[in-house]
Amino acid sequence: DAGVTQSPTHLIKTRGQQVTLRCSPKSGHDTVSWYQQALGQGPQFIFQYYEEEERQRGNFPDRFSGHQFPNYSSELNVNALLLGDSALYLCASSSGTGLNSPLHFGNGTRLTVT
């Protein structure tokens, strides 16, 4: 039973470029959330997708956008990259959006912006 998978594992981009990160949720899960984790800090919530719609959003600018596909997989897009966007980007999946739904995380995509 595959867990949450993310691709690519590592990525290097130049300031001003755009990037797309991909996530496949754990089998049986229909909700995907994205987090940004800067070095030495806890993960920060970006947004959550359920039924192909953005349901909740954290304190991130519109440069961060996403999409969920009918098979529940998801993409995170970041436009006009800044040096401060360098971080580990984590995808988490869950079953539904209720309170009693633990998150299952992938191992993340390490993005470096130069």
Next chain:
Amino acid sequence: DAKTTQPPSMDCAEGRAANLPCNHSTISGNEYVYWYRQIHSQGPQYIIHGLKNNETNEMASLIITEDRKSSTLILPHATLRDTAVYYCIVLKRDAGKSTFGDGTTLTVKP
């Protein structure tokens, strides 16, 4: 969501119980307490969660005080592989919008 307070670091001897505290004095009645851990270079791993009652699973036990203002995660027989950052989270609305603090770095020593 309620704010949580955790000690920045703790040590534990291998084979002994590790007791990780978390303070959530502003918790409200409909908020769950969740624990995750993150081993270096990996994504966070779900450990356990609870609302009011104490909970136990194959990984750990969660003890929630009667007033729900604090909780303790117990790893009964810590191993070197339990060395990680442990996050205590309180959730009101949705498990997806989890607010992670800086957590407790647990170091299990031989």
